[in-house]
Amino acid sequence: xxAIKSFWKNNWxxxxxxxxxxxxxxxxxxxxxxxxxxxxxxxxxxxTPPKWIGLDNYAAMFRDEKYLSSVKVTVKYVLMSVxxxxxxxLAVALLLNRGMKGLRFYRAVFYVPSLFGGSVAIGLMWRQxxxxxxxxxxxxAQFGVKGSNWIxxxxxxxxxxxxxxxxxxxxxxxIFLAGLKQIPADLYESSKIDGAGTIKQFFGIxxxxxxxxxxxxLVMQIIASFQAFTPAYIVSGxxxxxxxxxxxxxxxxxxxxxxxxxxxxxxxMAWVLLLAVAMVTxxxxxxxxxxxxxxx
Amino acid sequence: MKTLLTGVVxxxxxxxxxxxxxxxxxxxxxxxxxxxANEGTEPDKGTVQEKVSxxxxxxxxxxxxxxxxxIADRFEQxxxxxxxxxxxxxxxxxxxxxxxxxxxxxxxxVVSMHQFNVAxxxxxNALLDLTPYVQSGDLDLSDFPQPVTDSxxxxxxxxxxxxxxxxxxxxxxxxxxxKLGVKYPEFDWTWDDFIAKAAEIKQAFKSDDHxxxxxxxxxxxxxxxYVRQRGKQLFTPEGKLGFDKQDLVDWFAMWDKxxxxxxxxxxxxxxQYANVSLEQGLFVTQKxxxxxIPVNQIPNHQKYITDGNVQAVRMPxxxxxxxxxxxxxxxxxxxxxxxxxxEAVQFINFFVNSEESINIFKVEQGALGSSKMNEFVKTIIxxxxxxxxxxxxxxxxxxxxxxxxxxxxxxxxxxxxxxxDSIAFGKSSIEEASDLFMTKARSILQ
Numbered sequence: 161x162x163a164i165k166s167f168w169k170n171n172w173x174x175x176x177x178x179x180x181x182x183x184x185x186x187x188x189x190x191x192x193x194x195x196x197x198x199x200x201x202x203x204x205x206x207x208t209p210p211k212w213i214g215l216d217n218y219a220a221m222f223r224d225e226k227y228l229s230s231v232k233v234t235v236k237y238v239l240m241s242v243x244x245x246x247x248x249x250l251a252v253a254l255l256l257n258r259g260m261k262g263l264r265f266y267r268a269v270f271y272v273p274s275l276f277g278g279s280v281a282i283g284l285m286w287r288q289x290x291x292x293x294x295x296x297x298x299x300x301a302q303f304g305v306k307g308s309n310w311i312x313x314x315x316x317x318x319x320x321x322x323x324x325x326x327x328x329x330x331x332x333x334x335i336f337l338a339g340l341k342q343i344p345a346d347l348y349e350s351s352k353i354d355g356a357g358t359i360k361q362f363f364g365i366x367x368x369x370x371x372x373x374x375x376x377x378l379v380m381q382i383i384a385s386f387q388a389f390t391p392a393y394i395v396s397g398x399x400x401x402x403x404x405x406x407x408x409x410x411x412x413x414x415x416x417x418x419x420x421x422x423x424x425x426x427x428x429m430a431w432v433l434l435l436a437v438a439m440v441t442x443x444x445x446x447x448x449x450x451x452x453x454x455x456x
Numbered sequence: 457m458k459t460l461l462t463g464v465v466x467x468x469x470x471x472x473x474x475x476x477x478x479x480x481x482x483x484x485x486x487x488x489x490x491x492x493a494n495e496g497t498e499p500d501k502g503t504v505q506e507k508v509s510x511x512x513x514x515x516x517x518x519x520x521x522x523x524x525x526x527i528a529d530r531f532e533q534x535x536x537x538x539x540x541x542x543x544x545x546x547x548x549x550x551x552x553x554x555x556x557x558x559x560x561x562x563x564x565x566v567v568s569m570h571q572f573n574v575a576x577x578x579x580x581n582a583l584l585d586l587t588p589y590v591q592s593g594d595l596d597l598s599d600f601p602q603p604v605t606d607s608x609x610x611x612x613x614x615x616x617x618x619x620x621x622x623x624x625x626x627x628x629x630x631x632x633x634x635k636l637g638v639k640y641p642e643f644d645w646t647w648d649d650f651i652a653k654a655a656e657i658k659q660a661f662k663s664d665d666h667x668x669x670x671x672x673x674x675x676x677x678x679x680x681x682y683v684r685q686r687g688k689q690l691f692t693p694e695g696k697l698g699f700d701k702q703d704l705v706d707w708f709a710m711w712d713k714x715x716x717x718x719x720x721x722x723x724x725x726x727x728q729y730a731n732v733s734l735e736q737g738l739f740v741t742q743k744x745x746x747x748x749i750p751v752n753q754i755p756n757h758q759k760y761i762t763d764g765n766v767q768a769v770r771m772p773x774x775x776x777x778x779x780x781x782x783x784x785x786x787x788x789x790x791x792x793x794x795x796x797x798x799e800a801v802q803f804i805n806f807f808v809n810s811e812e813s814i815n816i817f818k819v820e821q822g823a824l825g826s827s828k829m830n831e832f833v834k835t836i837i838x839x840x841x842x843x844x845x846x847x848x849x850x851x852x853x854x855x856x857x858x859x860x861x862x863x864x865x866x867x868x869x870x871x872x873x874x875x876x877d878s879i880a881f882g883k884s885s886i887e888e889a890s891d892l893f894m895t896k897a898r899s900i901l902q
Contacts, residue, residue: 205863206559207580291728312727314881397731398548399870402723403877418552420867421576423559 200428205421217428227429229404230412233318237408238385241325246377249329253336254366267337270330277328283394287311290320311395314403321391321406332377339373340366371452379444386437389414409433508796509539510803511564515550526816531806538799558582563791565800569616570786571607575695575860577789578610584790585613589801596809599826603857607783610860616787617804620821622752622844623781623851624677625771626650626669631764632742636660641746643769643850647710650746650772654719657745664718669746670738671720673711674876676869678748680858681771681780682707695862697897704890708879712886720744723880735760750784751847752822758840766840768847770854781851782858786821823848864900871896 175182200217202210221227252270256263276282289295290310297307310316347365356364389410392400400407400415413433417426514524521544528540543564545553551573557563563582577583589595595617597605608616626641633640638660641653654668661667672678680690682703689698714720721729721738729738739747740760749757751768758766771780788807790800807813814829819841824830830845837845875893878884884892 205580206555207577207582292725309724309728312724314883399730399873401730401873401877402727403881403883404874415870418555419870420864421555 196427196430199424200431202424204424204427206423207421210424213424217425218432220425221429221432226404226407226412230400230407230409233405233407234386234409237318237322237325237388238382241322242378242381242385244322245326245329245381246332246374248326249332249377250336250370250374252329253333253340254362256333256337257340267334271334272330274328274330274332277324278388278390280390280394282324283391286320286324286391287395312402314401314405317396317402317405321388321395324391325385325388332381335373335377336370339370343369368453372454375444375448375452379441382440382444383437386433386440507537507539508799509541510566510794510796510799511541511543512566512803513543513550513554513564514568515545515547517546520820523816523818523820527807527813530812530816531803534806534812535799535802538802540803558791561793563793565790565794565796566803567789567791568619568786569789571784571860572865574610574616574787574789575863575865578613578615578860579863582792583615584792584794584797585615586617586790586801587614589797590614594798594801595805597825599809599828601827603783603855604825607785607857608787616789617808618785618787618825619808619817620752620819620823621783621785621825621848621852622750622822623784623848623855624681624748625751625768625847625851626746626748627739627751627754627757627766627768628746629739629742629761629764629766631761632745633657634764636745638745640767641769645769645772646775647772651710651714651719654714654746655717658717658719661745665725665743667721667738667744668719669714670744670748671711671715671726671880672748673708673880674873675748676865676872677784678771679707679872680782682774684780684782684858685774685777687778689859691859691861691865691901693859695864696901697894701890701894704893705886708876708886708890711876712879715880723877723882726880727877750822751844752819754844754847755819755838755840765843767843770851779854779856781855783852783855784822819845823852862901867900868897871900 199210201212201214203213203216204210256266256270260266273282291297292307292309292312294310296310300307308316310320343366347369348361351361351365387410388408392406392408392411393414396402396406396411398411398415400411409429410433413426413429416422416429512524512528514520516524524544525542528542532538532540543553544550550568554563554567555576558577567577567583569577569583574583586595590597597617600618604618604621605614607621608614608618628641630640636657638653638657642649645653650669656668658666658668676690683690683699686699686703688700688703692698711720715722721744725738729736734740734753734756737747738744740757748771749768754766754768773780788804790797790804794800807817808825809829811829811832814824814833815836817824818833818837823845824833834842834845871893875889879886879889
């Protein structure tokens, strides 16, 4: 008892200053998460009290074709957009790192898309760009190519969203750029004396020393990609169409919860997503021991 | 100093609890209603009337928001003791928000309701039965024709009151058809006439990216007409599927043939235009000659069409069948948990029965419920609105009350869209797709 008292006496100021964050954590994260974990084991339509149904929601997912197709779409999106975006970010960072003039300007300009790339306005603009009469087709027409209706075709709609994700390479690029600046210049000098060319330098020095940064970016991007929602919602008008080709996991979750009032099922989906992202992240962490190189 | 800090910490703690409890029913007042949002604290000195505030919510565009705000203002002038707090949003946002509010026990008092969604709320007891208020005279429905009153009933409970009654029809633009040299369609026509007319328009366009009519194969309302004409129903009163696979096969076959003949747009064009706003749509931009709308929207379309009149004709008929017409509309309900049901009913009564309100409302969501108000409104509306009202009056005579849809309606709607898309994109045959629809629909509605 005394110990508790003295603990508070010594630490209350710390907790006081922490309180805004604590309130946020408890009210906005911990409590809703606990509630959704409970709801995931119930049938809950938001109007009548939740009814306990055990694991039925989780079992239902495996029989739900639309669910499975949303998993497929999301995995495809993550597998394509993350590597593409990171390579693109690294390539631009390397270009900017060559000590060019106006670096700050370019850095800012390239960073801008990642600030508002997830916004509704960009989603709407994307619809226009890749529509049948959009800018992309107008440009293709210059070369005599008749473009298709990228957004509205089930074969290409997802790729327009992947391009949108790659376009938001700015945040990763800035981090790569900071990492590149950390690599000691004398390494390059001595390797040059030993006769290494640019390509050899890149694979022998730049890439290994950059692996901690790549690792960080990779983890962040994987998590963000699994949670992508706005672009698909806006571009498909909330439907995930055409033919479910842009039905992201989160979009289907939203439909289940707010369009069909299957809040229990939606909560179960949310928990499966959380577990899946946690597992993938854990795998990346485990694999990182093999390929991430930390300088002492 | 120390006590002061302790006080601050305590206060913060209390705030935390308050924030976590999340049951804060005081809504944000809108712009012009900042004054006196607190209810019941200041009794009027002169009268004994308590000051109450009710919340009213609706969906719509900016024009509608102006109108409804105006009606609420006039109501407040007439009943100074009642304050109307307004909430509104677009169609999709509206239903998401209302569901969340209702689930949180925080639903507005007066709720705009629609047939499509009423079952979600009614079958879960979220709406108040208004019958006692009709009996007590607080809600005057004496000028409402019986079918119109009945269209707001479920299981003999009066759950909603029509603010506007509408019917669905096909519309064309006289300017465009004149330009193309195509004769206007007849008011009474069959599905064959419809297909022939659409083909004629397509031919007259002489263009690849212009079409005769919109593709409505994924439209549940039109499918409802189609099966009703065959003496069936979309949903039975018990909430099961009311038609057979063959009906669906015939339905999709009809549209598929038109699609292959390029009379209606291809799947990709359809997907592209699926969610655009009215003024960017295929009809207003004159890429199709015929489209289907609830006719109360004739004025909204006319607003963007300057080279002719938007005219409506009846849904194509089945020469061997029955009339498919059924009453549609927008309604007002009171939520079951309202703390001021009497004032909420008072507001609804004002909304549908007073000239002050109708003067602003006009025919925003269709012909009015009250026949008396319909007579009045005819003196103040413009020609496109008049055309909408005429159409509704004409077809209402053919219409019947259709059973309110079951809880799973929105899922069935998505399912029809998926089915229609998979046929249009050539991913599955009509037969397969219809089979799948029937299986899935049955499991949704079980």
